[in-house]
Amino acid sequence: DEIGDASKKLGDASYNFAKEVDWNNGIFLQAPGKFQPLKALKAIDKMIEMGAAADPKLLKAAAEAHHKAIGSISGPNGVTSRADWDEVNAALGRVVASVPKAKVMAVYDAVKDITDPKVPAYMKSLVNGPDAEKAYQGFLEFKDVVAKNQVTAASAPAVVPSGDKIGAAAKQLSDASYPFIKDIDWLPDIYLKPLPGKTAPETLKAIDKMIVMGAKMDGNLLKAAAEAHHKAIGSVDSKGVTSAADYEAVNAALGRLVASVPKETVMDVYNSMAKIVDPTVTNNMFSKVNPLDAVAAAKGFYTFKDVAQASQ
Ligand code: DGD
Ligand code: CLA
Ligand code: CLA
Ligand code: PID
Ligand code: PID
Ligand code: PID
Ligand code: PID
Ligand code: PID
Structure with a gap:
């Protein structure tokens, strides 16, 4: 599919960056700014709404891609293989395409709201800057392909069992x-x-x-x-x-x-x-x-x- 093809180009642009990130760094467990639990809960709520709107088959495939990627980790930074990096990106791109744009932007806006504006630059300072820029450029091209394949209406809500x-x-x-x-x-x-x-x-x-x-x-x-x-x-x-x-x-x-x-x-x-x-x-x-x-x-x-x- 188009998203799968686009993920290869994204991989070309971003795998060097992926190798430079220290995925084992404990900093990624910290709040991305001031600790504001009730506001963070709101951001997580937006992710839950997006997850609930996503195509369950594609979520399952994305979970499987992550499991496979964990199996190919190597080196001190914890990076997965190039092939699995691409597969994870493709799988997540398909998940994003299975929900309406507004639900994705609601996550972005809510996470932005709890993120200190200095955080992206600090992250960039830990890697080779030009590689981060190349990766971001790759992301921008990838997202156009995702947008082109994106649904416009939300999927039906779940069927909730009763009397069980x-x-x-x-x-x-x-x-x-x-x-x-x-x-x-x-x-x-x-x-x-x-x-x-x-x-x-x-x-x-x-x-x-x-x-x-x-x-x-x-x-x-x-x-x-x-x-x-x-x-x-x-x-x-x-x-x-x-x-x-x-x-x-x-x-x-x-x-x-x-x-x-x-x-x-x-x-x-x-x-x-x-x-x-x-x-x-x-x-x-x-x-x-x-x-x-x-x-x-x-x-x-x-x-x-x-x-x-x-x-x-
Ligand atoms: C980033 C985003 C990554 C920062 C990571 C912070 C997120 C932490 C999430 C923690 C959450 C919570 C809980 C999880 C669960 C815990 C359970 C206990 O570096 C921005 C500004 C806003 C950044 C914050 C918002 C990030 C949203 C990310 C999505 C949310 C994902 C959810 C994550 C959670 C968990 C998942 C399971 O967008 O972003 C970098 C950008 O920062 C840089 O800004 C952009 C501008 O937005 C854009 O308009 C443009 O100006 C661009 O482009 C610069 O910079 C220019 C040119 O225009 C381009 O053409 C190109 O040339 C480019 O330069 C090349 O450099
Ligand atoms: Mg959770 C579990 C918080 C969203 C799916 N979730 C848990 C708990 C924790 C939690 C309370 C893990 C820690 C633990 O076991 O404490 N979830 C939590 C928050 C949010 C969230 C704050 C934010 C919105 N979850 C969320 C979403 C999903 C899930 C969106 C997908 C639909 N979550 C999920 C699953 C499970 C959790 C499948 C678990 O199995 C796990 C859990 O609760 O395991 C027991 C202990 C648990 C509690 C304090 C709350 C439950 C109380 C039980 C019913 C009785 C208490 C028993 C005893 C005193 C303590 C536990 C003993 C243990 C051996 C079982
Ligand atoms: Mg993730 C995202 C780690 C399991 C579903 N996940 C993220 C990233 C982070 C991460 C890298 C959030 C922080 C961020 O935006 O950084 N996940 C991560 C780990 C694990 C895991 C370590 C462990 C196994 N995830 C997992 C599982 C699922 C998901 C099991 C369910 C299937 N995850 C999921 C979704 C999303 C994430 C749906 C996101 O949207 C979010 C994300 O990546 O947003 C951009 C920045 C992101 C990266 C460094 C990753 C690469 C991004 C592109 C391809 C290149 C880099 C561009 C640029 C330099 C920085 C990003 C800018 C941004 C505005 C786009
Ligand atoms: C067992 C033995 C095997 C057989 C088995 C077996 C069963 C396992 C089971 C089971 C696991 C299990 C888990 C359950 C977990 C329930 C957790 C409930 C959590 C509720 C929450 C509610 C809330 C919120 C919320 C966020 C707020 C906090 C709250 C903040 C920051 C044993 C059958 C395999 C049932 C968290 C969401 C609003 C409190 O393995 O032989 O049977 O059940 O307001 O967050 O405010
Ligand atoms: C900007 C300026 C313009 C140019 C531009 C621009 C950028 C916009 C951007 C951007 C938007 C954007 C969006 C992103 C969204 C990420 C969404 C992540 C969602 C995470 C989820 C997590 C989860 C789960 C999961 C499923 C579970 C629920 C959860 C079920 C049913 C600013 C460039 C256009 C990055 C959903 C997956 C496990 C919560 O607009 O000029 O840069 O990024 O557990 O669901 O279990
Ligand atoms: C003991 C001794 C015996 C007596 C006994 C006993 C106890 C056993 C117990 C117990 C077992 C037990 C099990 C529990 C299990 C909890 C499991 C939680 C799973 C959480 C998940 C989270 C996630 C997501 C999610 C979906 C995403 C993927 C993830 C997709 C497709 C010792 C009493 C029998 C508590 C799966 C949900 C968002 C990762 O045996 O003598 O006490 O507790 O994001 O997937 O999106
Ligand atoms: C945009 C603008 C709107 C239109 C739109 C839009 C697009 C949004 C999009 C999109 C969001 C999006 C997100 C993607 C995220 C990809 C994240 C990839 C993560 C990969 C990882 C791989 C790995 C591992 C692993 C764990 C190891 C580390 C690693 C440790 C501790 C912009 C279309 C709505 C694609 C994390 C799993 C093995 C590296 O919103 O107008 O298009 O895509 O080895 O962990 O070792
Ligand atoms: C800048 C300017 C723009 C151009 C630009 C730019 C750069 C932005 C950047 C960048 C953003 C960025 C983000 C990175 C994010 C990485 C996220 C990694 C998450 C890893 C996790 C790992 C873990 C675990 C795990 C569980 C453990 C905790 C952990 C417990 C209980 C400045 C280029 C766009 C790199 C979550 C899974 C093992 C932490 O914006 O003009 O360059 O990089 O160990 O749980 O222990």
Whole structure:
């Protein structure tokens, strides 16, 4: 397709730049400017809306392209192969083309709103400047091809299941865990801290398992889960807590999503995360909430998971 062909030209223009970026730099975990969690949540909401509007088949293909690209990483900077760099760009270009332009620009505008204007120049200062300019020029040509192939109308919303066992179980889980959700401080920057003692390549391995799981999920249910999150963000209070009803809808949507993939795929995520999360992290989280609320939530979760497993 045209986007695939264009991604090769983009690769010619941008792979030198890609090789110069230090992808293992911890700076990419930081907020791109002043830390403003509720404003950042708005920007993420725009990404969720764009994801929910995208063609699920193309999202799946993009997740698969990333998984493949992680497999061909080499060198100290963590760069993927030239062929996989092109494949990722092509896959993301197709995702962008599957949503109306306004949804893409809404992401750009909202991210711009939380980004310090000095950030792009600082990023450029870490690489060979002319290579960054060449890459950007390549991006500008690529985006014209994407725009030419772009849809003008949004896709239909997801079909949301109702009256299923997971929906009923989600009500129980949510009743049992909403007090815990209200205890949690959703707005500190601790969630943007590196995992103690873990390198970027180690963390990326665990993220790769999530990407694999995402690629296997049912596309309609993933879309529905994104829509449920968008709705939940719309009801957050000043502390970042969503309403009880929206929380319940998120749990139901995520339970259905988990049930749409094999158990082993879910356990791969769990086991890879367990390997990189030090017990000091979980203990620290536990110390910040009412312990009785946390135990009640955990009990609720362990009951819920049996229902999810029975539908798996
Ligand atoms: C950039 C953008 C990259 C900066 C990276 C910051 C983004 C961080 C995102 C963090 C987000 C959040 C959360 C994630 C989840 C966390 C969970 C815990 O360097 C601009 C200005 C605005 C920049 C900020 C907006 C960036 C938006 C990026 C899209 C969002 C992606 C989402 C990311 C998140 C995660 C994904 C899963 O646009 O951009 C550089 C540009 O900066 C440079 O400005 C441009 C002008 O816009 C353009 O008009 C033009 O002037 C150009 O062109 C210069 O500069 C000139 C000529 O006109 C060209 O013809 C050509 O010759 C060129 O020069 C060659 O140099
Ligand atoms: Mg990504 C974008 C890293 C998995 C879907 N992703 C980005 C970039 C960053 C990144 C490079 C955001 C910051 C930015 O704009 O820098 N993703 C990244 C990593 C992983 C990952 C490390 C780990 C596996 N992503 C992942 C998965 C999915 C996505 C699994 C779902 C399938 N990702 C996704 C989308 C988008 C990203 C839809 C974006 O739109 C965003 C992005 O790249 O926006 C431009 C700048 C970007 C780069 C350095 C990448 C190359 C960009 C072009 C081709 C050349 C460079 C031009 C110029 C010098 C700088 C960019 C200017 C900008 C205004 C265009
Ligand atoms: Mg998430 C999970 C935040 C958007 C899909 N998501 C998580 C949690 C965290 C979170 C609360 C990971 C950390 C953790 O396990 O804590 N998501 C979060 C935010 C946003 C977001 C802030 C922003 C909008 N997500 C989002 C989108 C999607 C997903 C758009 C795609 C549709 N998310 C997704 C999945 C999963 C998450 C598939 C998970 O599996 C993971 C998760 O919750 O795993 C348990 C602990 C979790 C909580 C504090 C909240 C859940 C409470 C449960 C139901 C009861 C509590 C049990 C116990 C006390 C603690 C957990 C024990 C553990 C062994 C299970
Ligand atoms: C400017 C000035 C003009 C010239 C110009 C110009 C530049 C405009 C630009 C630009 C626009 C632009 C847009 C970009 C958009 C990036 C969008 C990224 C979206 C990320 C998403 C992330 C996610 C997911 C995902 C799917 C999940 C949901 C999420 C489901 C169903 C200024 C050059 C024209 C870069 C969507 C993918 C996993 C949230 O106009 O003179 O330069 O860049 O998890 O969905 O699960
Ligand atoms: C524009 C103007 C509107 C019209 C429009 C428009 C276009 C927007 C577009 C577009 C946005 C867009 C985004 C693209 C982003 C590509 C990002 C590629 C990232 C590749 C990576 C590869 C890799 C790896 C990996 C992880 C490793 C690092 C690497 C570590 C720690 C402008 C059409 C709407 C194409 C990250 C995955 C292995 C490098 O809005 O008028 O057209 O395209 O090895 O991580 O090692
Ligand atoms: C300038 C002027 C214009 C011309 C121009 C220009 C240059 C702009 C530039 C540039 C922008 C730019 C951006 C870059 C962005 C790179 C983003 C990389 C993201 C990597 C991540 C990696 C990671 C991980 C991971 C998970 C870990 C955290 C991390 C935990 C819990 C100035 C040329 C346009 C290079 C996200 C995945 C392992 C961080 O605009 O005229 O030159 O470069 O380790 O999670 O640890
Ligand atoms: C233990 C001991 C036994 C008893 C037991 C027990 C506990 C097991 C447990 C547990 C397992 C478990 C699993 C959990 C799994 C969570 C998985 C989360 C996945 C997140 C994903 C994120 C993503 C995306 C997304 C889609 C994108 C890709 C991504 C596309 C196409 C120990 C109790 C049985 C909690 C997939 C969603 C946006 C990466 O066994 O005696 O306690 O918890 O962006 O994909 O866009
Ligand atoms: C198990 C054992 C195997 C069988 C198995 C199994 C099950 C795994 C399961 C399962 C995993 C799982 C995960 C679920 C996670 C639910 C997470 C809910 C999160 C809700 C949130 C709501 C919110 C918001 C929001 C953003 C705001 C904060 C909030 C800010 C900054 C165990 C079956 C495979 C159900 C986060 C979105 C508005 C709180 O593996 O043998 O069954 O379920 O307002 O952000 O304000």
